[in-house]
Amino acid sequence: MTKDLQAVPAIELRGIGKRFPGVIANHDIDITITSGTIHALVGENGAGKSTLMKILYGVQKPDSGTIAVNGHQVSLSSPSDAIAIGVGMVFQHFMLADNFTVLENVVLGAEKIAGIGDDARNRIRQISDDYGFDLDPDDLVEDLGVGERQRVEILKVLYRGAKIIILDEPTAVLVPQEVDALFDNLRELKDQGHTLIFISHKLDEVLSVADDITVIRKGTTVASVKPAEVNARQLAELMVGSVLPSPSTEGSTVTDKVLLEVIDLELDDATGRPELVDIDFAIHAGEILGIAGVEGNGQTELVETIIGMRRQARGTIMLAGEEISEWSTRRRRETGVGYIPEDRHRHGLLLDAPLWENRILGHQTRPPSVKGPFLNPPGAKADTGRIVSAYDVRTPGITTTARALSGGNQQKFIVGREMSSDPILLIASHPTRGVDVGAQAAIWGHIKRARKAGLAVLLISADLDELIGLSDTIKVILRGKLVATFDPQSVTPQQLGSAMTGADAISEERS
Ligand SMILES: Nc1ncnc2c1ncn2[C@@H]1O[C@H](COP(=O)(O)OP(=O)(O)O)[C@@H](O)[C@H]1O
Ligand SMILES: [Mg+2]
The missing domain is CATH 3.40.50.300 (P-loop containing nucleotide triphosphate hydrolases)
Incomplete structure (x- = not known):
């Protein structure tokens, strides 16, 4: 030839x-x-x-x-x-x-x-x-x-x-x-x-x-x-360069101590149209509750109501036995709600501020961000260094702007920051969306560790494998209602898919 x-x-x-x-x-x-x-x-x-x-x-x-x-x-x-x-x-x-x-x-x-x-x-x-x-x-x-x-x-x-x-x-x-x-x-x-x-x-x-x-x-x-x-x-x-951890949960760490309880929660939009209807659930210490749903079925509204960015029309939210329904977002966060937001660029980070200032964001009332009544840059900086190394945030330094980091590293930083204030409830909204596989595996690891440490975790995700792999219980949200409850050990993505689209009316009464 x-x-x-x-x-x-x-x-x-x-x-x-x-x-x-x-x-x-x-x-x-x-x-x-x-x-x-x-x-x-x-x-x-x-x-x-x-x-x-x-x-x-x-x-x-x-x-x-x-x-x-x-x-x-x-x-x-x-x-x-x-x-x-x-x-x-x-x-x-x-x-x-x-x-x-x-x-x-x-x-x-x-x-x-x-x-x-x-x-x-x-x-x-x-x-x-x-x-x-x-x-x-x-x-x-x-x-x-x-x-x-x-x-x-x-x-x-x-x-x-x-x-x-x-x-x-x-x-x-x-x-x-x-x-x-x-x-x-x-x-x-x-x-x-x-x-x-x-x-x-x-x-x-x-x-x-x-x-x-x-x-x-x-x-x-x-x-x-x-x-x-x-x-x-x-x-x-x-x-x-290593075998990736799959999201799969290890043995159950679910206790019988209820940390988050949501009772008959309803949310209306400005015109009075219902956005959340009759929401009831509890998350225990050591439990990850996954919420599955087609985007736009109330996931964002649910998270925003629990965090206090939206005010419910009716119903009660209890955190570790205390009613927080009327509390400000700040007070909820100070009492122990960690939040990994859906849109990290809008709610999670000040993109043009250095990492150490981002450490303070949302935590401006607590050490190490403050000392007495004053902001405490050295404290925030030292703690930023700790987060960077403990959460493997790949950045040239703590004065680098958040914008300069890759999506995965931004997200690892947010997870590290939110975990740093000893939350009792972690709300993770699409925590691995748009991040690379290495960061995804790392974030799964952090969420699993949070569960093991006895936090209640509310996980919202569009990634069904992630939900099945991490959650102890999965609920499906459809048109603002929780319509089905599944055991991730036995549910298939197909079953979840039909519940998510309402094709599976039989599942409605499962729980
Ligand atoms: N002009 C530069 N000066 C200093 N360091 C750089 C420069 N360009 C890239 N790097 C560094 O080299 C490494 C590889 O970067 P890069 O080639 O951009 O990676 P990738 O495209 O795979 O994300 C990174 O650690 C990056 O910070
Ligand atoms: Mg590149």
Whole structure:
């Protein structure tokens, strides 16, 4: 058989190393990327994926190692070197000028290749048609949605002649329908002979779209696999380097001491329409009560009423035997309610404040945040350091802003903060939504430890495996009512699903 061009890899990286002050971002990286394939690069946050791709795009210079593109060894000292040999990159954060058109954005910086004008306009139309991008060269970028902006970025690198295209976490900013559309675009690009390198830490996505997968852990390549050879769990374990704990509960720690009791609770909206109807339940020390439901069936309202952000129309809330129904949120929290909010960006964190100030947030009346009547920055700082290490929050330091942390690390920080004030009730609202697998496992561990320590835990989640794995009891909420109760040991996701949609009327009387 003759050696055809296809046999020459699009990219060969050998022994790539890169240090930053105090950090080894990459070491001994070896990757071979076959021409005309979609190659996924997966790894936890901070694993070194972006650094590696910046090296391949000429943005960063490696300290060691070699790069070969289409069989030729290259030395890249800037993105224009990479573009000249057909390598383009779409960054995690788009770099488009909002008040310019698609045409202007695409041509911006590439005037040497083609002057702005009808030629450029026609070529953009052509590329858009070829790959199904559905973009008009004369549309203003500020009028485009996120998915469309991303296609402009891809079009921009195609316009510059890229045959090898790197996309850094392209799906992080997209909703599911947009992800599907992007994958269609990627497959189309591949069918027309392009090579795609796609960074992600969403494993289902990677398994659905990639031809090959390289796993990077702590700066180095640890595995190279095909999607057919692994499942999401195995891939996750390769990423984190250990067997992941499943959420499954160990032996029961449920006691007969009731910590939270909700009696005949009803909540109305501003027009008097009922939002919560006849809610009754109790959570004991050492018990996790899971609430399953299709989003928007009263979960948020239930949590907000228990925490005191909304005031019930009728009914009683008891915390450790004391009625708290009329208490302020602050007083409830001071008495022992920890809260992991559903939307950590709106309710859990001040994104632009340093971590140590976020330590104080919601805890501004108690040590170590205060000393006597005064705020106590040194106390808050010391305790932030403790949380960072005890909860494995990966951050350069306690003065780093919350925004600079990955979602998983933000969430680990919130869990650490909430657990630090010795709550008796922990309300966890979608605690692992949008976080990577390593952080998810860590958060499950913390919730299990809270249960073991004798807290009552109210867990709201859309992840049925998480609910089944962690809860001692699961209740289903539908249109503001608790309609069914299940034992997680015996319930199936299908049964939960039917109760959640009301398809399973028989379950109504189970409890
Ligand atoms: N320009 C830089 N200066 C200093 N440290 C950096 C720089 N870029 C990345 N790092 C560090 O290198 C490590 C790998 O980062 P990165 O390549 O961005 O990881 P990933 O993309 O896998 O999340 C991290 O510890 C990060 O903080
Ligand atoms: Mg990255």
